[in-house]
Amino acid sequence: MPWNQGGGPWGSGGGQKPNPWGGRPGGGGPFGGGKGPDFEDIIREGQERLRHFLPGGMGAGRGLMFGFVALVAIWLTLGFYQVRPDQQGVVLRFGEWVRTAQPGLNYHLPWPVETVLTPSVTAVNTLNVGFRDAPDGRGRERPVPEEALLLTGDANIIDVRYTVFWRIRDAGQFLFSIASPESTVKAVAESAMREAAGQMTAQEMLTEGRAKLEERSTVLMQSMLDTYQSGVQVSRIELRAVDPPAQVVDAFRDVQRARADRERTQNEAESYRNDIVPRARGEAQRILQEAEGYRQQVVARAQGDVAGYLALLEAYRIAPEVTRQRLYLETMESVLRGNQKVILDQNGSAAGQQGVIPLISLNELMRRAPAPAGQAGQPGAAR
Secondary structure, rough: OOHHHOOOOOOOOOOOOOOOOOOOOOOOOOOOOOOOOOOOHHHHHHHHHHHHHHHOOOOOOHHHHHHHHHHHHHHHHHEEEEOOEEEOOOEEEEEEEEEEEEOOOEEEEOOOEEEEEEEEEEEEEEEEEEEEEOOOOOOOOEOOOHEEEOOOOOOOOOEEEEEEEEOOHHHHHHHHHHOHHHHHHHHHHHHHHHHHHHHHHHHHHOOHHHHHHHHHHHHHHHHHHHHHHOOOOEEEEEEEEOOOOOHHHHHHHHHHHHHHHHHHHHHHHHHHHHHHHHHHHHHHHHHHHHHHHHHHEEEEEEEHHHHHHHHHHHHHHHHHHHHHHHHHHHHHHHHOOHHHOOEHHHHHHHHOOOOEEEOOOHHHHHHHHHOOOOOOOOOOOOO
């Protein structure tokens, strides 16, 4: 047979030709008996072949170093990452938060040394407390009494439903300072609202105190979250409803109407007071001014009379007779000026006859034709 001549296709067993597996003569193939291939020769042959592919004929050690440096350079380039304007980059080193990166191009040591989380920090989140939106999406609300019922400062119970608007301020604190951020925000919102409601009365909350309640609860909630280093910024708290409990709503409305009537009556009384009080004050001021004018008039007249008396006394001291005559004439003139004048007939009176006869009414004559300026007021001019 042809396989028996010269030991088959791999050479005869009597020759010293090597077999295709690189074994020594008589090796018996890769699975046959004998010593088998020499691994040192295989490694040496591989190194020889690698030398032909390396540039400049560098040695195996330098080639391996070049390959390692190239791999490291490629690995380092994988650390560049982009943070969008609405995000913050939270850098983790072996799972531990080490820093927070701002928007833009940033760098971190590639995986597995460091990794990056980029949560959105501009999106405004909403949290409903005291109610839940209906699952059918028709705008109806499902009340949650255990969250909505609050105790006020005057020991009344009020049903308060509100929405909290919040966003992430520091992504690192938000992810690693608190275990459950949303649950924490909800619990803090309830606590802040209950504390703010405890500082107000039910009447104030139902009327003009809604804005004050929103402001106080927002400030308290932000203060608590800052204490926890939660990295949460509260935008605002919006009250959806402030009502008495459903069981006593009718009684509350009656009280509300009574208080509205009381306030209306008080406003009417205040309006009347604002009208009558200024008027009375003006009248009092007018009377005071008139009294002051009268006082000044009387004082001035008295002072003038005193000055006249003093002047008359001085004239009397200088010429007593003349002054006495002048005073008599002036007095008679002032006395007789307003009386009717008659003429007495002395002869007729003596004879027992009616001697008193009116001659003429001088007063009537004076009214019809006033006397000349030089004769008016002279004693005896009309007799």
